[in-house]
Amino acid sequence: MTYKMSISYEGSRYKGWQRLKTSRDTIQEKIEFVLSRIFECSIEIHGSGRTDAGVHAYNQIASFKAERVIECEWLKKEMNRYLPEDIVILSVENVHESFHARFNAKKKVYTYQVWTKETPPVFERHFVYDIQSKPLDQDLMKRASKRLVGTHDFKGFSTDKTKKSTIRTIESIEFLEEDRVLKIIVTGNGFLYNMVRIIVGTLLEVGYGIREAETITEVLNSGVRSQAGETAPAKGLFLTEVIY
Amino acid sequence: MTYKMSISYEGSRYKGWQRLKTSRDTIQEKIEFVLSRIFECSIEIHGSGRTDAGVHAYNQIASFKAERVIECEWLKKEMNRYLPEDIVILSVENVHESFHARFNAKKKVYTYQVWTKETPPVFERHFVYDIQSKPLDQDLMKRASKRLVGTHDFKGFSTDKTKKSTIRTIESIEFLEEDRVLKIIVTGNGFLYNMVRIIVGTLLEVGYGIREAETITEVLNSGVRSQAGETAPAKGLFLTEVIY
Numbered sequence: 001m002t003y004k005m006s007i008s009y010e011g012s013r014y015k016g017w018q019r020l021k022t023s024r025d026t027i028q029e030k031i032e033f034v035l036s037r038i039f040e041c042s043i044e045i046h047g048s049g050r051t052d053a054g055v056h057a058y059n060q061i062a063s064f065k066a067e068r069v070i071e072c073e074w075l076k077k078e079m080n081r082y083l084p085e086d087i088v089i090l091s092v093e094n095v096h097e098s099f100h101a102r103f104n105a106k107k108k109v110y111t112y113q114v115w116t117k118e119t120p121p122v123f124e125r126h127f128v129y130d131i132q133s134k135p136l137d138q139d140l141m142k143r144a145s146k147r148l149v150g151t152h153d154f155k156g157f158s159t160d161k162t163k164k165s166t167i168r169t170i171e172s173i174e175f176l177e178e179d180r181v182l183k184i185i186v187t188g189n190g191f192l193y194n195m196v197r198i199i200v201g202t203l204l205e206v207g208y209g210i211r212e213a214e215t216i217t218e219v220l221n222s223g224v225r226s227q228a229g230e231t232a233p234a235k236g237l238f239l240t241e242v243i244y
Numbered sequence: 245m246t247y248k249m250s251i252s253y254e255g256s257r258y259k260g261w262q263r264l265k266t267s268r269d270t271i272q273e274k275i276e277f278v279l280s281r282i283f284e285c286s287i288e289i290h291g292s293g294r295t296d297a298g299v300h301a302y303n304q305i306a307s308f309k310a311e312r313v314i315e316c317e318w319l320k321k322e323m324n325r326y327l328p329e330d331i332v333i334l335s336v337e338n339v340h341e342s343f344h345a346r347f348n349a350k351k352k353v354y355t356y357q358v359w360t361k362e363t364p365p366v367f368e369r370h371f372v373y374d375i376q377s378k379p380l381d382q383d384l385m386k387r388a389s390k391r392l393v394g395t396h397d398f399k400g401f402s403t404d405k406t407k408k409s410t411i412r413t414i415e416s417i418e419f420l421e422e423d424r425v426l427k428i429i430v431t432g433n434g435f436l437y438n439m440v441r442i443i444v445g446t447l448l449e450v451g452y453g454i455r456e457a458e459t460i461t462e463v464l465n466s467g468v469r470s471q472a473g474e475t476a477p478a479k480g481l482f483l484t485e486v487i488y
Contacts, residue, residue: 008366056367080364088366120324122252122332123300127367 001069002097005045005076006090007031007060012126012235013086016053017060027051027087031062034082038075039066048105048242052194054234056127058111059090061242063101107171107189107243110196113236114182114204128181129200129236136207138175138182144206144213145173145184147220148199155223157199158192159231166192166223173199185240194231202229245313246341249289249320250334251275251304256370256479257330260297261304271295271331275306278326282319283310292349292486296438298478300371302355303334305486307345351415351433351487356444357480358426372425373480380451382419382426388450388457389417389428391464392443399467401443402436403475410436410467417443429484438475446473 009027019028028045035043045064051057072092079089115121115128116136148157148170155166170188177183184203186196202219205211211229219228253271263272272289279287289308295301316336323333359365359372360380392401392414399410418429428447430440446463449455455473463472 008363010366085364085369086366088364090363119252119334120329120332122254122330123371125329 001067002063002065002095002099003072003075003092004061004063004095004099004101005031005092007057007062008088008090009057009060010086010126011051011053011055011057014053016055017047017049017051017057027060028062030084030087031079034079035064035066037082038070038078039068041066041068046101048101049108049191049239050193051239052197052234052237055237055239056235057239059241060239061101061105061244063095063099065097101242104244105190105242107187108191108239109185109187109241109243110191111238111240112184112186112196112200112232113238114184114200115180116177116182117180124181126235127238129233131204134208136182136204137209138177138207140209140213141184141203141207142175144216145175145203147213147216149173152220153223154192154195154220156219156225156228157202158195159198159225160193160195162193168192168195197232197234197237198225198228198230200232200236204232205229245311246307246309246339246343247316247319247336248305248307248339248343248345249275249336251301251306252332252334253301253304254330254370255295255298255300257328258297260299261291261293261295261301271304272306274328274331275323278323279308279310281326282314282322283312285310285312290345292345293352293435293483294437295483296441296478296481299481299483300479301483303485304483305345305349305488307339307343309341345486348488349434349486351431352435352483353429353431353485353487354435354440355482355484356428356430356440356476357482358428358444358448359424360421360426361424368425370479371482373477375448378452380426380448381453382421382451384453384457385428385447385451386419388460389419389447391457391460393417396464397467398436398439398464400463400469400472401446402439403442403469404437404439406437412436412439441476441478441481442469442472442474444476444480448476449473 045062048061076092113128115130118133151169172187174185261271289306292305320336357372359374362377395413414432416431420427
């Protein structure tokens, strides 16, 4: 039987999604631990992709296979009973045996939250990047972001050390402001390690007026990481949606 | 010079607003510590009232007197620089020397947040009471709440051991639902120890269908705490506004 889960988590306490040999503090490990107890055998899950240490998810998708058939609604409740309170299973469903959360993912949506209020965040402080009321020209950022949309080699916007292709397609970068929280919403077919955070860090430098928009095209052409902006902090980033 | 401050805090880590001899983990202590360093003398502040351990504030008001004149905007920034990140000063202003945050407070507004979604809260978990999808009849609660509005002896809705008057006036109890978070907003001229939490706990029992609305009038008449409902958890409660 193949199971598909939708998961929400606060990443603050974790070393990221991906299971590690050196730490038990990963989201994958916590979920596999509980599933293996429920199914009474070792269960390996496949996330739609990794999220870095400190990054959150409104809606991460993972799949796994198990011999036993367990009713999905009961399974969801049982998992939520035993998972730590910063990881919640939103839904469980049975899917076709060919389904794989990573291989079948067509698009992903990430949302980065920038705090633009003068007073620091209290209740939101683990979920936003507080730029400490530095003046931000959002129009400049919006115009600069258009240079990133499309199919490009994003090597310069990544700390990936893989030798695989670094070509990805960004479908859109949208800007939304709600109650002085600026949301930068990036939709694409796949993302390299740290890619959204480096894109946001670079766009913020454009918004502060300390970087020219043209440099974005230069980084795309050169593929040199050090020419891009700083990596924006993990706590502002959410994996918002995975589209199949 | 008399100063008035507006303060936002997450109460989770604290033993409440009020300074204690037995612990440094109170909000008053943290603010007085920083103010005393800035003013280079011992400063005592007066909050509009206490909040219990674990209770939050969107907007608590406190006042204090100091010989030195410090520019308010600078003072606010300096305080926010040195305060822990779960306490934020929203504003500082100079007021008439007769102003006292507690004695002058005319009304207070408290908001209690109840999580009515089936899936547990993740990002909101420190700020809501999750009733774990127990069916809740909000109409019953609304009708029952009308029995509390007005001037009554709220002794039965308190764990106050004071011998002072336990008569208070509740001006309104409003119900607001946003994205399946039920907000119960209580406005009154003053509140006894645990009063809002016991009111909410009692109204929830009415909503679950395990308590008759008439018992509310009985508790008001008898003044016996054990006849009222359970005290709802601190984490769902916010001091929202103090009106002068």
